[in-house]
Amino acid sequence: MESMLEDYDVSPATGFLPSTPPLQRLPSYYEPWETLLDNFHDLMLAGRLRSSINKLLVLDTIPLITLAEYHRAFLVLSSLAHGYVWGKFDEVSDITSLHRKAMGQGIRSPSNLATLFTFSNTPDESWFYLVTTAIEGFGGRAITAIMSAIRAIKAGNNQKLIVALRDINSTIVDINATLQRIHEKCDPYVFYLMVRPYLSGWENEDRLPHGLIYEGVDGNDENGNPIYRKYVGASAGQSALIQALDIALNIEHYPTGVKSSINGHCPMKNYTSGNDLAKVANIRNYIISQTSYDSNITTISSPDEDMDMLQGTNEMVQVYNECLNQMKNFRSKHLQIVSVYIIIQAHRGNGDSRYHVPINKDVATSKNEVFRITTNNVIANNKEATTTVKPTTTKSVEIKGCVFDPDYFRTIDPINFTQVEDSAIVKIFEELVQH
Numbered sequence: 001m002e003s004m005l006e007d008y009d010v011s012p013a014t015g016f017l018p019s020t021p022p023l024q025r026l027p028s029y030y031e032p033w034e035t036l037l038d039n040f041h042d043l044m045l046a047g048r049l050r051s052s053i054n055k056l057l058v059l060d061t062i063p064l065i066t067l068a069e070y071h072r073a074f075l076v077l078s079s080l081a082h083g084y085v086w087g088k089f090d091e092v093s094d095i096t097s098l099h100r101k102a103m104g105q106g107i108r109s110p111s112n113l114a115t116l117f118t119f120s121n122t123p124d125e126s127w128f129y130l131v132t133t134a135i136e137g138f139g140g141r142a143i144t145a146i147m148s149a150i151r152a153i154k155a156g157n158n159q160k161l162i163v164a165l166r167d168i169n170s171t172i173v174d175i176n177a178t179l180q181r182i183h184e185k186c187d188p189y190v191f192y193l194m195v196r197p198y199l200s201g202w203e204n205e206d207r208l209p210h211g212l213i214y215e216g217v218d219g220n221d222e223n224g225n226p227i228y229r230k231y232v233g234a235s236a237g238q239s240a241l242i243q244a245l246d247i248a249l250n251i252e253h254y255p256t257g258v259k260s261s262i263n264g265h266c267p268m269k270n271y272t273s274g275n276d277l278a279k280v281a282n283i284r285n286y287i288i289s290q291t292s293y294d295s296n297i298t299t300i301s302s303p304d305e306d307m308d309m310l311q312g313t314n315e316m317v318q319v320y321n322e323c324l325n326q327m328k329n330f331r332s333k334h335l336q337i338v339s340v341y342i343i344i345q346a347h348r349g350n351g352d353s354r355y356h357v358p359i360n361k362d363v364a365t366s367k368n369e370v371f372r373i374t375t376n377n378v379i380a381n382n383k384e385a386t387t388t389v390k391p392t393t394t395k396s397v398e399i400k401g402c403v404f405d406p407d408y409f410r411t412i413d414p415i416n417f418t419q420v421e422d423s424a425i426v427k428i429f430e431e432l433v434q435h
């Protein structure tokens with residue numbers, strides 16, 4: 001199994017993170033790039049980052065040999081590019097896993113990790129990357145449990161499947177606890193004003209509607225016009241782990257009509273592994289085949305009947321549904337984070353003019369993001385494309401929370417205000433959702 005996972009650059013120990021700490025410097029041929037990154041903050045402060053990058057000679061990529069060297073080159077060049085484009089005076093997707101250096105064994109705790117580079121030179125920005133990386137550090141545990149679930153299904157061993165599902169569930173519980181840690185050391189104000197601007201890319205970006213011309217790379221089109229490229233910015237949403245969990249548990253999302261800017265922007269091999277995982281992960285269908293529950297039943301008249309049906313459902317169903325619940329929790333917690341770190345900040349509207357923060361635009365886009373993220377909430381086997389939030393019905397049976405029902409998540413109102421503790425946030429959501 002290990003060599004199979006390695007084919008996809010997935011490690012049973014570190015999941016989708018590299019299994020060795022990242023390189024801290026490229027070979028000496030690339031010293032001009034490294035020196036610029038060393039001086040990034042000073043040059044930025046002096047307003048000379050752009051002119052220094054303009055003076056760079058084009059270096060060959062042939063001396064790059066190992067994957068670690070490519071990762072490092074990617075980090076250096078993408079950081080310089082984002083600084084060039086979004087710097088005060090005047091990047092590339094997937095920073096995930098490249099900004100950080102593992103210290104010691106425990107990659108699943110942000111306290112054991114350190115960043116190699118930040119745009120803002122703030123501990124808040126470091127913490128944002130470290131929490132994201134620590135979550136990704138659960139990939140080894142998650143993938144190992146998913147693989148053993150798939151093996152258990154192949155062997156028709158329900159007991160082993162239950163054990164694997166419990167492992168998946170406890171991993172998601174730990175992921176959710178780590179996600180909450182973002183609040184410990186990442187101040188929303190600092191994040192919004194000093195970090196977020198640099199994470200933008202040049203796709204779906206009003207300020208760069210055509211994208212960017214990569215001079216000397218693409219030339220001109222048949223009409224002699226320069227060719228533009230569009231790339232999304234950096235987002236923890238590029239997490240291969242969360243996508244892998246979605247795929248393994250057969251969680252689908254409502255198509256919202258708003259194109260997600262991050263789908264398909266996972267590191268290439270991991271993305272392929274996601275597609276291949278989809279072919280073999282049949283946990284949900286297997287469980288359906290093993291239960292006597294008739295998914296065609298459409299009415300449940302009373303809680304007593306729910307109880308009767310519960311007696312008939314087995315442990316497999318319960319623990320599978322618990323995994324779905326935990327994924328739903330992940331989205332709920334994440335949604336609260338988005339509101340605190342983006343929406344509330346955008347509404348404060350008191351951007352520091354030294355930083356190029358498109359406050360008004362962010363109010364608008366954050367509204368879309370809320371729509372996308374809320375309507376993208378955990379949906380299992382969604383059959384219809386709709387943005388309409390359906391009211392909770394008896395059939396959504398949150399009452400006991402473990403009746404297996406193909407419509408279970410489809411009928412849950414994704415915006416569950418009762419779960420949001422801060423009433424100010426609730427107010428903002430209501431306001432945004434009404435527009």
Ligand code: HEM
Pocket residue numbers: 128131132135136179182186191235236237238239242243260261262331334337338341342369372373376
């Ligand atoms: C300050 C903290 C964070 C903020 C402000 C934030 C914000 C966002 C935003 C705006 C999106 C929508 C991006 C798009 O579709 O282009 C998004 C998506 C996403 N983010 Fe975060 N995020 C944060 C932390 C995290 C962390 C730590 C994780 C952990 C892996 C994470 C995982 C995801 C995922 C998986 C998506 C895709 C949507 C989904 O599957 O539900 N985010 N985030």
